[in-house]
Amino acid sequence: MNSFASSSNPSNSSALKLRGPVEYGFTEATAELFHANSIPHSQESARPGRVVRLDRNRVLVASADGMLHLPYPSHSSDGVVPATGDWVWLGHNNAGEPAVVEVLPRRSALSRKRAFEASSEEQILGSNIDIVAVVVPMDRPLTHNRLERTLVAAWDSGATPLVVITKADLADLADDVVGEVILQAAGVEVVTTSAEHGDGLDELMQHIPTGATLVLLGPSGAGKSTLINALAGRQVQQTGEVRAGDRKGKHTTTSRELVPLAGGAVLMDTPGVRGFGLFDAEDGMEEMFGDLEELFTRCRFADCAHQAEPGCAVQEALTEEALDPRRWASYLKLQRELAALARKHDAAARRAYQREWHQKVVSAERGQRAAERYKHDQAEERAGKGNKRRKR
Numbered sequence: 001m002n003s004f005a006s007s008s009n010p011s012n013s014s015a016l017k018l019r020g021p022v023e024y025g026f027t028e029a030t031a032e033l034f035h036a037n038s039i040p041h042s043q044e045s046a047r048p049g050r051v052v053r054l055d056r057n058r059v060l061v062a063s064a065d066g067m068l069h070l071p072y073p074s075h076s077s078d079g080v081v082p083a084t085g086d087w088v089w090l091g092h093n094n095a096g097e098p099a100v101v102e103v104l105p106r107r108s109a110l111s112r113k114r115a116f117e118a119s120s121e122e123q124i125l126g127s128n129i130d131i132v133a134v135v136v137p138m139d140r141p142l143t144h145n146r147l148e149r150t151l152v153a154a155w156d157s158g159a160t161p162l163v164v165i166t167k168a169d170l171a172d173l174a175d176d177v178v179g180e181v182i183l184q185a186a187g188v189e190v191v192t193t194s195a196e197h198g199d200g201l202d203e204l205m206q207h208i209p210t211g212a213t214l215v216l217l218g219p220s221g222a223g224k225s226t227l228i229n230a231l232a233g234r235q236v237q238q239t240g241e242v243r244a245g246d247r248k249g250k251h252t253t254t255s256r257e258l259v260p261l262a263g264g265a266v267l268m269d270t271p272g273v274r275g276f277g278l279f280d281a282e283d284g285m286e287e288m289f290g291d292l293e294e295l296f297t298r299c300r301f302a303d304c305a306h307q308a309e310p311g312c313a314v315q316e317a318l319t320e321e322a323l324d325p326r327r328w329a330s331y332l333k334l335q336r337e338l339a340a341l342a343r344k345h346d347a348a349a350r351r352a353y354q355r356e357w358h359q360k361v362v363s364a365e366r367g368q369r370a371a372e373r374y375k376h377d378q379a380e381e382r383a384g385k386g387n388k389r390r391k392r
């Protein structure tokens, strides 16, 4: 992450003079990044750009002055192949044509190992993503582990995950399902939306700051395009009808661009990224918080609460920045949710017990009244009275 800690640096003011594509996420922090990775001397007129789309042999790059279709870079000094979302210096290649001359270091990257290829090279699906929104539609059963795995991949990318429930209007037992998602989401924020009713959009917007880059991951027909259109405030993606019967969508996505959103954020929507993690993340990802539990074993006290205890490995890891404070916050949030859930279950059990107990009391009372009536009738019979009244 870029900090502005070096504001005493006089060259900072020149960083602010850099012009970049603001609607594609160029912020002061981005200007700082360009400043920190200054251009080669041979490229004096170079300017910032962001890769919006990769075609077979061209790159579409946004600059402060508009879109540029550039030949596939051959001049990138460090040999880095650009990916969608990359910040790049735009300059000239050896032939004097406009070209990408340098790819800036990535703040985050969603990548996939090319499992079936000889090289173990990673394929970068998208870079400089701030928020990975995992879309969970309510119109089909939850798939266990899928959400968890996708979230692990999101954390690994360096972005902050967010779970977005869609089609909440279709869930009969919305609360139960939402509760289950919250549990599976393991401490990640969950926003519930319904495009049908227009619910949850404002809340979702609050999670996406100006200049942030967001991706939506989710199965086909999950409602991603519908959400994108709502967030963009205009029709930028075609939505597809979900086939009745099997609830499977047909693929309707054609655009592969970064999409500027109404609130100043940027949406990355590439088909490769869309379904990422949902279909091919089966290969042995660790459990969500396995590394934390490993860390706990290194605390001095076995019952360490990881607050201010001496020799706490967690606090140490946080200080040394070996542990991402966001992940730790997430873990604590999950613990609170689990505790709340346990209390809820306890409360439910108590209510069930009370109900049962109440029924027993009621039937006991009824039984007692019946017994008393019986005794009373017997007594009356013995006394030779009530024969008329008590005919059965």
Ligand SMILES: Nc1nc2c(ncn2[C@@H]2O[C@H](COP(=O)(O)OP(=O)(O)OP(=O)(O)O)[C@@H](O)[C@H]2O)c(=O)[nH]1
Residues within 6 Å of the ligand: 166, 167, 168, 169, 170, 193, 194, 195, 196, 197, 218, 219, 220, 221, 222, 223, 224, 225, 226, 227, 238, 239, 240, 241, 242, 249, 250, 251, 252, 253, 274
């Ligand atoms: N009832 C209801 N239907 C919704 C909601 N959001 C989306 N849909 C419907 O779900 C279907 C699929 O939505 P899309 O937005 O095309 O799904 P997608 O995730 O973009 O699908 P792909 O492009 O295949 O990845 C469409 O018929 C939408 O109208 C919602 O909140 N409630």
Ligand SMILES: [Zn+2]
Residues within 6 Å of the ligand: 296, 299, 300, 304, 305, 306, 307, 309, 311, 312, 313, 314, 315
């Ligand atoms: Zn500890």
